Amino acid sequence: MRALRKEVGLSRAELARRASVPASTLRNWENDRGFPTLPVVMRLAEALGVPAEWLAGGGGRPAEDEPEPAQQKPRRRRKASIP
Numbered sequence: 001m002r003a004l005r006k007e008v009g010l011s012r013a014e015l016a017r018r019a020s021v022p023a024s025t026l027r028n029w030e031n032d033r034g035f036p037t038l039p040v041v042m043r044l045a046e047a048l049g050v051p052a053e054w055l056a057g058g059g060g061r062p063a064e065d066e067p068e069p070a071q072q073k074p075r076r077r078r079k080a081s082i083p
Contacts (some may be wrong), residue, residue: 001055002030004048018047 005015012030016023021040028034036044038056045052 001026001044004050004055005030008048010047015044015047019043 005012010018012026013023016026019026019040020043021036025034029036041056042052045055048055
């Protein structure tokens with residue numbers, strides 16, 4: 001969350017204000033101490049300009065024109081050969 005906040009150019013205090021949470025609580029979340037509730041995730045995502053699913057999933061900011069990865073077939077394992 002910290003990297004995304006910095007990427008969009010928001011201070012911790014400004015993001016906390018926009019999401020209506022204490023800056024100290026936001027600092028804890030950025031340091032992996034606790035997790036925001038779903039309503040707060042929604043407000044944080046809106047303030048950061050990303051979908052809530054990306055923020056909740058811990059993903060970074062998506063590339064605007066990056067296609068979704070194609071699903072790959074599972075690889076078959078080779079049988080071990082015994083000499």
